Amino acid sequence: MSIDIAPATSATALDATAAMATRRDIQHRLLMTLGPILAALIIAGCILLAVGVDPLAYYGFVLKRGLLSPLGIQQTLTRMAPLLFLAAGLIVAFRAGMWNLGGDGQFLLGAVTAAASAPVLVEVMPAWLALICSFVIAMVVAMIWSLVPALLRAYQGVNEIITTLMMTFLGTSLANVLVKLMFRDPGTTVPQTRTLPVEDRLPRLFDTTITSGLLLGLVAIITVHLVMTRTAFGLKLRIVGANPRAAIHAGLGVPKLTIAVFAISAGLAGLAGAVDILGVQGNVRADWNPAYGLAVIPVVFLARMNGFAAIGFVFLLSVLSIGGESAARRLGVPNHFTLVLVSIVLIVLALAEYIDHRYNQSRKA
Amino acid sequence: MTGLFSEVFLSALLFGAVTAAIPLLLAGLGEQMSEKAGVLNIGIEGMMLAGAYLGFVGAFYSGSLWLGFLTGAGGGIAVALVMALLCVRIxxxxxxxxxxxxxxxxxxxxxLHHFQFSRSYPRLPAVDVTVIPLLSAIPVIGPALFRQHLIVYLAVALVFAMGYIYRRTQLGLNLQAAGDKPAALDVAGIDVVRTRTIAVLTTGALAGLGGAFLANVGAGLFIPFITNGAGFLGIVLAMLARGRPVWVLFGALLFGVCLSLTTAMQVAGINIPTDVIQxxxxxxxMVMLVLFGRRASLPAALGIPYERGAR
Known part of the structure; x- marks a missing residue:
């Protein structure tokens, strides 16, 4: 969001000083991100010490396996693909003032329908067309799923936090029912959908294991960012978010915009599910629920709903979760520690932003 | 099918429904108080987990269920303290x-569970029930409703206590004002931050108690992720109840019956995936909302931190 970046510092300054101010601003932003992360790592390290694990060894594994090793960084970048789609969907909703907390249900239904349709479609059409069709199906299913909360909010004023939360519980169960009863692979004993052959999945980038879904995710989130900040449609949505009553007086069709926001947000969540299945997993097992949506919500807030900042935070989240998973395997710490680490990072980042804000205020006063 | 609908089966179903409903009831009542005061408490799931873990640890090492409930509530309060500090105060x-x-x-x-209990998975002994004379002799509902642990009756009594607080006391009015027009409360000379802190800490205590009930009475042991979304259900209940504690009770019982039905179906060996019943x-x-969906009557200042003098 361009409004956020240094409105005060560059207001009166000349070009040269403005350039310096921007550089200082970037430095400041880096410091305000890396400092809290370091602090969070130290706090989490104390917890590791308390349970008798060497924090340095743990973080060493996280860094090595999440960021520095070739295989690790490829896994990290692959993990980013669905998270970016989810973040893009949340940015649209949150900027328009709609609390779509049903991302996980929309994600799972998109994943299940993509997993069910892709293996059937590849038998009757070329693989690239089958993939596109599966993406569209997943998107449309997730959009339809969001229609009930959207209509209730648009025409009845029913609070969307309740409805989307309930729809996410419903969607999680429905996804399981679909896997177990309708789309079950007859060839396996464990309940799961038919597996999409590896050669028919989304192509990998160059000679790596990184899914091309990463590029799709980046395109999605940058497009969303530009639409929200640079187009009339985006401005309309932001007005609805800032003040729905003023939006009505400005002559905007708020109910229709509300439905559009839910459709876009849920559609992107459905695409997130599809990109994870068609690029990485290949099938959906019963009771599979990575619950990405819950972790992405605070990330989008910390990024202040800015698409580019969200890319950075999503990358951080991926490094922590991929690195944490493998560090957990090596050191005998359960994988759950990653949750603790992510939680501490989120809290300290939020706290640092507050302190920074207060410092700026007191300096101005 | 006669076996399925026998007196014993129905009674067990109802008993399970009450056991499943109590944690939801406590979480819903707690969340309701936070929301009334203007704090959307999404951390309630975490508070319940803290309560479940510490409640189990307390009961397991002391051997006293009541001490377990106390430590459970304490665990919830500890998490709520962080929430109050970060979200209400600053x-x-x-x-x-x-x-x-x-x-x-x-x-x-x-x-913590991994390092402490994952090798042994210790269980608590079955809980003592308080039998209410006469009422417990009623067929079907007697054994289900009136042979419960004392805390079940207390939780139901709490519903009416909450109703009284909201309608008849100064504190109730303060809470309402803190959620609807905090500036007005401030002008009236009452500390908004303090009022909201009281609400969040009460939420923590109730959520922690609910978690402890889930672990100690419901399951008899602690397993990771034991709450399984109960806190989020509490949020849904609180919002559906529109500020009335009695509706939280009805909602909790509805969800309790369905949760209990899930277990009963599994025991009876009926071949429907449990997801359908869930x-x-x-x-x-959702059907009720579609049919009767009216404008939500949520507090006006819900989710907005109060900053004195800010416009």
Missing amino acids: GLNQIVIGIALTLGLEGLTAL MLPFLAV
């Missing part, structure tokens, strides 16, 4: 902190 984003607390407690309790309460509520 006004950080309630959704960010709430979700972060939930994620963190999910991880932390699972981690969908029932949500379907029922």
